[in-house]
Amino acid sequence: MISVENLSKRYGRHPAVDDVSFRCEPGTVTGFLGPNGAGKSTTLRMICGLTPPTTGRATVSGRPYRDLENPGREIGVLLDASAQHAGRTGREALGVAAYTMGLDRRAVAAKLELVGLDGAAARRRVRAYSLGMRQRLGLALALLGDPRVLILDEPANGLDPEGIFWMRGLLRDFADRGGTVLLSSHLLREVEAVADRLVVIGGGRIVAQGDKTELLSGGGTLVRARDGEALRRSLAAGGLTVRETDDGLLVHAETEAVGQAAADAGVVLTELRPAAGGLEQLFLTLTAESTKEAGK
Numbered sequence: 001m002i003s004v005e006n007l008s009k010r011y012g013r014h015p016a017v018d019d020v021s022f023r024c025e026p027g028t029v030t031g032f033l034g035p036n037g038a039g040k041s042t043t044l045r046m047i048c049g050l051t052p053p054t055t056g057r058a059t060v061s062g063r064p065y066r067d068l069e070n071p072g073r074e075i076g077v078l079l080d081a082s083a084q085h086a087g088r089t090g091r092e093a094l095g096v097a098a099y100t101m102g103l104d105r106r107a108v109a110a111k112l113e114l115v116g117l118d119g120a121a122a123r124r125r126v127r128a129y130s131l132g133m134r135q136r137l138g139l140a141l142a143l144l145g146d147p148r149v150l151i152l153d154e155p156a157n158g159l160d161p162e163g164i165f166w167m168r169g170l171l172r173d174f175a176d177r178g179g180t181v182l183l184s185s186h187l188l189r190e191v192e193a194v195a196d197r198l199v200v201i202g203g204g205r206i207v208a209q210g211d212k213t214e215l216l217s218g219g220g221t222l223v224r225a226r227d228g229e230a231l232r233r234s235l236a237a238g239g240l241t242v243r244e245t246d247d248g249l250l251v252h253a254e255t256e257a258v259g260q261a262a263a264d265a266g267v268v269l270t271e272l273r274p275a276a277g278g279l280e281q282l283f284l285t286l287t288a289e290s291t292k293e294a295g296k
């Protein structure tokens, strides 16, 4: 469990994080979403005791990070995959971490295997690693002490599509086994695929938070079929209002009602999903604002 209560951080007169509160519960993946400069990294650094908050507090498993006796056993952290000793091999990096956490060295081999770094990769020095390999090593370090909580800052950076798919599976599995995951991203689509809950931050303040499905719903349903005309007829027969979009037909109804209308008419669907509504718009606006700010 992670609890963030009224956390604020000022740099001079600049409020990098402004009165941020949220909780991450066991068994869930929380996506911490915001455009560049929104305050995500600063918030994560405050949770991990690396940046002192101006006001407010954050706890992990009920205690401030700095009070945890052996933090790596409670919480796995990956804030910057490149912040690793470049002269060590992957295996050495994990070996040193295992030693400081008082772990059996066998944990090293198990985690190397888990993150897909084979023997040859583990023997190479970190300076020769691609960003994707550094992310995998960073994840192995975070998971090394078998913590119950994971905090990851933009973990998909540098991973190829197969790597991103693999990581989502790993995080989902971690949460399904009762773990708590908080991961940040500046891409809605990236966290949408794995998160149960979303916390959206813009300009240092929380602008939306809650259940992902609820936040993304309200925008209707997007549906496609091989036979577009038959689909249109089936939806009209079901009394549903339809609008043509680049992504398919946008129907003003829940997915279940749309699927039922198509099934009643025997129409084979090729796609059926909630259209991202208010949240997507909100996120696009935030991103546009931050890009404008950056250009000033």
Ligand SMILES: Nc1ncnc2c1ncn2[C@@H]1O[C@H](COP(=O)(O)OP(=O)(O)OP(=O)(O)O)[C@@H](O)[C@H]1O
Pocket (backbone or CB within 6 Å): 011, 015, 016, 017, 034, 035, 036, 037, 038, 039, 040, 041, 042, 043, 186
């Ligand atoms: N050490 C610092 N000194 C001064 N300002 C800082 C410092 N760290 C962060 N900031 C500022 O605080 C704001 C939030 O930065 P932060 O890195 O937390 O954002 P972010 O959402 O993680 O974005 P990014 O993905 O670009 O890192 C930015 O305006 C940034 O310039």
